[in-house]
Amino acid sequence: MSGVQGTAVRDLCRQIAQETDPEKVHQLLVSLHTALNEEQ
Numbered sequence: 001m002s003g004v005q006g007t008a009v010r011d012l013c014r015q016i017a018q019e020t021d022p023e024k025v026h027q028l029l030v031s032l033h034t035a036l037n038e039e040q
Contacts, residue, residue, distance in 0.1 A: 005035065012035060
């Protein structure tokens, strides 16, 4: 994983762990999935 992409994934994971709104968690998970797919 590249440095910039790795940072984005770590940031998304941190946000997901801290978020309490289920809809926002879903949006963050979609963003995480997209980021991981772009890395592949």
